Amino acid sequence: MLAPLAEESDGVGPSSSASSPINYHEILAATKDLLLSLTPNNPIYAAFHDDQVHDPLGAGAYAFRHDLVEPILLELVSDELLSRDPDLTGKPPINVPTRPIIIHAGAQPNNSPHCGTLVVFCYAFAFARAVRDRLQAQTAGTHLDPPPVSVEITFVDTAPVDGEGLEINGIQYQKSYRDVPGALETYMGDYQEVLSLLSTWSSIPFTTTFQSHFFSHPSMPSILRYVTTHHLTLGRQLSPKHGKLALRAACPVAGCSLAEKHGRLNTYHPSSSTDTERITLHCPRHGPHTIRLTNPREVARLEANAPTRNLLRSMSQLLDTRAHHVRVTGADYAGTYQEALLLRPLAAGAKLSKSLYVREGGYDMMKVFGTDGLCSYRVLKERVGGGAEGLRRVWKEMGRWMEDPKRLSRAWSVEYLAGVVMGEKVEDGAGNVDGVH
Numbered sequence: 001m002l003a004p005l006a007e008e009s010d011g012v013g014p015s016s017s018a019s020s021p022i023n024y025h026e027i028l029a030a031t032k033d034l035l036l037s038l039t040p041n042n043p044i045y046a047a048f049h050d051d052q053v054h055d056p057l058g059a060g061a062y063a064f065r066h067d068l069v070e071p072i073l074l075e076l077v078s079d080e081l082l083s084r085d086p087d088l089t090g091k092p093p094i095n096v097p098t099r100p101i102i103i104h105a106g107a108q109p110n111n112s113p114h115c116g117t118l119v120v121f122c123y124a125f126a127f128a129r130a131v132r133d134r135l136q137a138q139t140a141g142t143h144l145d146p147p148p149v150s151v152e153i154t155f156v157d158t159a160p161v162d163g164e165g166l167e168i169n170g171i172q173y174q175k176s177y178r179d180v181p182g183a184l185e186t187y188m189g190d191y192q193e194v195l196s197l198l199s200t201w202s203s204i205p206f207t208t209t210f211q212s213h214f215f216s217h218p219s220m221p222s223i224l225r226y227v228t229t230h231h232l233t234l235g236r237q238l239s240p241k242h243g244k245l246a247l248r249a250a251c252p253v254a255g256c257s258l259a260e261k262h263g264r265l266n267t268y269h270p271s272s273s274t275d276t277e278r279i280t281l282h283c284p285r286h287g288p289h290t291i292r293l294t295n296p297r298e299v300a301r302l303e304a305n306a307p308t309r310n311l312l313r314s315m316s317q318l319l320d321t322r323a324h325h326v327r328v329t330g331a332d333y334a335g336t337y338q339e340a341l342l343l344r345p346l347a348a349g350a351k352l353s354k355s356l357y358v359r360e361g362g363y364d365m366m367k368v369f370g371t372d373g374l375c376s377y378r379v380l381k382e383r384v385g386g387g388a389e390g391l392r393r394v395w396k397e398m399g400r401w402m403e404d405p406k407r408l409s410r411a412w413s414v415e416y417l418a419g420v421v422m423g424e425k426v427e428d429g430a431g432n433v434d435g436v437h
């Protein structure tokens with residue numbers, strides 16, 4: 001199919017025949033047709049590019065063109081001044097944050113970490129290290145001690161386990177990872193391995209937490225009181241689909257553990273003189289069960305879907321005057337998502353991990369292309385040099401994003417990451433990362 005096209009144009013090369021230039025358009029179109037015919041039942045769609053990767057300077061890329069760390073540190077200082085104890089108002093103003101700084105990221109441990117998760121984890125540690133180094137430089141030769149900087153990874157162990165859910169009368173029920181014996185252990189070793197490597201490479205300590213820690217925070221009862229009082233408004237804002245606040249809890253009857261996924265049957269009881277605030281939840285087999293907001297052990301049973309969790313977490317962290325919380329999140333949870341589902345409720349692109357929404361066999365072609373290491377850290381270790389070499393390449397690339405912040409404000413194709421990680425496009429120079437050789 002391709003040979004006649006090249007011969008028609010003279011078969012030698014573009015520089016040898018000015019009269020009949022090679023028709024690249026037809027050749028590329030024929031290449032697309034060829035690929036489609038190779039695997040007609042599961043066709044491969046070709047896209048071409050000229051390898052001229054560009055980092056356009058607009059919006060966030062322009063605003064944070066030269067530095068991301070300094071503007072964020074100034075914001076943290078500003079937060080401290082705003083919430084400063086009035087007794088301290090006579091003291092000299094601070095110019096570096098004094099509270100511990102915690103860089104947060106999270107993941108659902110329902111697969112071996114894929115490249116999107118590795119990118120977020122690497123960036124969290126790279127950013128933490130950059131913040132620590134900047135604070136050390138700022139306080140060198142002064143009487144100030146820089147605050148500690150750490151990374152905290154929160155596992156969403158309340159994500160639904162595949163094959164354990166059911167639907168009754170249009171209401172969906174799920175079993176969460178933490179309630180299915182053995183479900184969490186499958187991939188947890190891979191996460192611990194990745195986090196330990198990144199901690200070593202960055203010299204940044206890290207902690208891991210689970211959802212019960214989150215709901216056990218001392219501020220949670222009062223936040224839940226606010227959120228459940230406004231459940232009608234917040235339900236509409238946080239769940240455009242069902243219009244209900246998606247709080248849930250596993251049925252407490254031994255061996256059941258079913259949770260009503262979207263909280264559509266919940267009822268909220270404001271306090272009265274004889275009773276306390278409580279939430280009544282519904283099990284399709286055992287009927288209603290209750291969580292009293294005054295009882296920390298019962299509150300720790302609660303689970304929330306992603307937008308509700310995002311709001312609760314942000315409120316809790318905003319109220320915390322003992323530490324600063326900075327969050328690193330994937331691009332699909334940035335932008336409009338935060339504007340519509342967090343900033344608005346606070347004031348009054350396909351992602352790799354979206355296993356729920358990816359069709360069966362959705363990643364099979366990555367095996368054909370040899371890029372399936374992007375789907376799983378476990379596979380990545382087999383595909384790239386053995387051991388941690390693949391992760392080391394992601395870490396090195398994140399070093400470039402840290403050094404050159406405009407790279408944060410653009411979309412990155414899976415093809416580009418494949419080039420970086422699978423070894424076709426390993427770039428040196430600007431992104432040289434300490435501790436990785």
Ligand SMILES: [Zn+2]
Nearest residue numbers: 251256283286
């Ligand atoms: Zn039950």
